[in-house]
Amino acid sequence: MRVFAWNIRQGGGARLSRIADALARHDADILVLSEYRGGASGDRLRAALETLGYGYTTKLAPPPGRSGVLIAARFAFNDYGAVGGGLPEPYRMVGAEFPAFQLIGIYMPNLLAKVPYWEALIARMRKTGGRALAVGDFNTCRPYLDEAGAIDRTAHYMDRIAEIGFCDLWRRRNPYLRDYSWFSTRGNGFRIDHAFLSPGLVDCAGPVRYSHEERLTGISDHSPLILELQV
Numbered sequence: 001m002r003v004f005a006w007n008i009r010q011g012g013g014a015r016l017s018r019i020a021d022a023l024a025r026h027d028a029d030i031l032v033l034s035e036y037r038g039g040a041s042g043d044r045l046r047a048a049l050e051t052l053g054y055g056y057t058t059k060l061a062p063p064p065g066r067s068g069v070l071i072a073a074r075f076a077f078n079d080y081g082a083v084g085g086g087l088p089e090p091y092r093m094v095g096a097e098f099p100a101f102q103l104i105g106i107y108m109p110n111l112l113a114k115v116p117y118w119e120a121l122i123a124r125m126r127k128t129g130g131r132a133l134a135v136g137d138f139n140t141c142r143p144y145l146d147e148a149g150a151i152d153r154t155a156h157y158m159d160r161i162a163e164i165g166f167c168d169l170w171r172r173r174n175p176y177l178r179d180y181s182w183f184s185t186r187g188n189g190f191r192i193d194h195a196f197l198s199p200g201l202v203d204c205a206g207p208v209r210y211s212h213e214e215r216l217t218g219i220s221d222h223s224p225l226i227l228e229l230q231v
């Protein structure tokens with residue numbers, strides 16, 4: 001089973017047809033799309049996904065002009081909505097239950113605004129037994145490894161999630177490699193798109209990689225993360 005996580009940038013806009021072409025090319029079973037927008041933009045995106053065979057999507061949508069995360073799949077799943085109560089923008093973290101695992105889709109805000117989202121995510125994942133993963137745009141990275149310096153003041157959450165047993169799969173497979181999923185306007189690279197897997201799911205994980213073609217050709221400013229699961 002292939003899980004494909006991608007920040008499509010500002011809802012897709014005029015790039016929607018190119019986004020759809022990229023999704024068709026990767027042929028994933030499950031999509032986690034961040035910077036999904038509400039209103040007409042979201043309607044167009046969901047219509048395009050249905051044409052591609054993704055007939056099942058999470059229902060929680062951002063208000064028009066705001067951004068969140070959408071989970072879409074080729075098969076039915078249990079949509080359990082927002083993850084964590086009382087968050088300012090609950091549509092930034094949504095959950096879905098598939099037959100073989102639970103999935104939380106992530107689009108965290110910037111800077112310290114992401115702190116309550118991390119706290120809610122860790123609280124939720126502490127209670128999750130068996131097979132589970134959280135995947136998407138965390139806007140968070142390790143200093144001097146996932147970024148050249150130490151800009152991110154919330155980097156300690158990468159350790160917090162590891163302490164409860166969840167594995168940053170790409171980093172486990174590539175302990176010293178630098179590969180960036182997003183670049184700032186100054187050209188500084190950051191690996192901020194992640195897949196964290198529970199102990200019960202790590203043994204089922206196949207290859208994990210970033211696809212840089214979509215960023216280099218301007219379809220989005222993020223590189224998608226692609227994860228294969230043997231479930």
